[in-house]
Amino acid sequence: MALPVRTSFKHLHRFIHKFSSPKRSLSSGNTEPPGGGRVFSGIQPTGVPHLGNYLGALENWVGLQSQYPSVLYSIVDLHSITQSQDPAQLRSNILDMAASLLACGIDPERAVLFQQSQVPEHAELSWILGCLTSMPRLRHLPQWKMKSKLKNEGSVGLYTYPVLQAADILLYKSTHVPVGEDQVQHLELAQDLARIFNHRYGDLFPEPAALLSSTRKVKSLRDPSAKMSKSDPQTMATITVTDSPDAIALKVRRAVTDFTSEVTFDPETRPGVSNLVTIHAAMEAIGVEEAVLRARGMDTAAYKALVAEVLIQRLTPIREEIRRLREDRAHLEEVLARGARRARELAAPVLREVRHRVGFC
Numbered sequence: 001m002a003l004p005v006r007t008s009f010k011h012l013h014r015f016i017h018k019f020s021s022p023k024r025s026l027s028s029g030n031t032e033p034p035g036g037g038r039v040f041s042g043i044q045p046t047g048v049p050h051l052g053n054y055l056g057a058l059e060n061w062v063g064l065q066s067q068y069p070s071v072l073y074s075i076v077d078l079h080s081i082t083q084s085q086d087p088a089q090l091r092s093n094i095l096d097m098a099a100s101l102l103a104c105g106i107d108p109e110r111a112v113l114f115q116q117s118q119v120p121e122h123a124e125l126s127w128i129l130g131c132l133t134s135m136p137r138l139r140h141l142p143q144w145k146m147k148s149k150l151k152n153e154g155s156v157g158l159y160t161y162p163v164l165q166a167a168d169i170l171l172y173k174s175t176h177v178p179v180g181e182d183q184v185q186h187l188e189l190a191q192d193l194a195r196i197f198n199h200r201y202g203d204l205f206p207e208p209a210a211l212l213s214s215t216r217k218v219k220s221l222r223d224p225s226a227k228m229s230k231s232d233p234q235t236m237a238t239i240t241v242t243d244s245p246d247a248i249a250l251k252v253r254r255a256v257t258d259f260t261s262e263v264t265f266d267p268e269t270r271p272g273v274s275n276l277v278t279i280h281a282a283m284e285a286i287g288v289e290e291a292v293l294r295a296r297g298m299d300t301a302a303y304k305a306l307v308a309e310v311l312i313q314r315l316t317p318i319r320e321e322i323r324r325l326r327e328d329r330a331h332l333e334e335v336l337a338r339g340a341r342r343a344r345e346l347a348a349p350v351l352r353e354v355r356h357r358v359g360f361c
Helices: 007-017 051-064 087-104 121-130 135-139 142-151 156-170 181-201 245-253 271-284 288-294 300-326 329-358
Strands: 038-043 070-075 112-115 176-179 209-212
Touching: 038 051, 038 156, 051 087, 051 176, 051 271, 070 087, 070 329, 087 112, 087 300, 087 329, 112 329, 121 156, 121 329, 135 156, 135 181, 142 181, 156 181, 176 181, 181 209, 181 329, 245 300, 271 288, 271 300, 300 329
Parallel strands: 038 070, 038 176, 070 112, 176 209
Antiparallel strands: none
């Protein structure tokens, strides 16, 4: 039986995403993915998402709930501690992320939403898969190459981060994983480890397929050559889903464009204006050609006002729902606790089989 979702949340879900499909229950007694497959994805608890997170991942996550019969979304706090975390802030960030996911449209009646560290099978499977992984294989993955350079010398956790990602996916016999292009190599490791395990111990894991998002990457409003990032030191560069209407309007108004007033879409020569067109198109669920058509006769100043208004209309219900959910900590904790119980019902039999095949029992 699924956790009841409050009437106001259901209403918001329908308002934002304009779809209502039959509720599907996830069978807790069967670890095999049902017909149509099983989706798994995770997100780090870094506080509330920014616009790039929402358009690049979360909006897609919401849609997948109605496309697949079995869907799991995890707040991956084990991954988050590869960087130093203040414990109190981490606890707060986990609940903030849970509130954000619910407000964006993740429905715990149709998806298992849980906190990764509350399902200890993730860590044990990660160790077992790590023993099937070579050091050179990990050394060339983008996570290590990029972040270890920034830190000069990364931690063991950062080095084995992709193995834990593989364990997250394989633990549920996931068949599909929504990823960005920068994560494809990490998914390929999960595919490789599924093959290696199956070859050594007998078929158990399906090889998960990538679900690439069709949404273009949202760029920084201050540097359209870089991705929008929560860690950007320029406060005007990033829009979060909890920004006020005034903050959104100001950030869009100050977005870097160029000296040509006409609105066109040309990411190579006009990245700033093209970023605004990408945002406009994504928020209204139209193509970039249609967005440019709607901007006909506008200069970039007028177009920025249009884009800001579209963002405000779309994000205001989400911001208000996050604020409401934050005030009900007990509800958020219960959603995550119920999700963890449902996740463990799926994970525990798989790990028992892994342990048996490896020879532990």
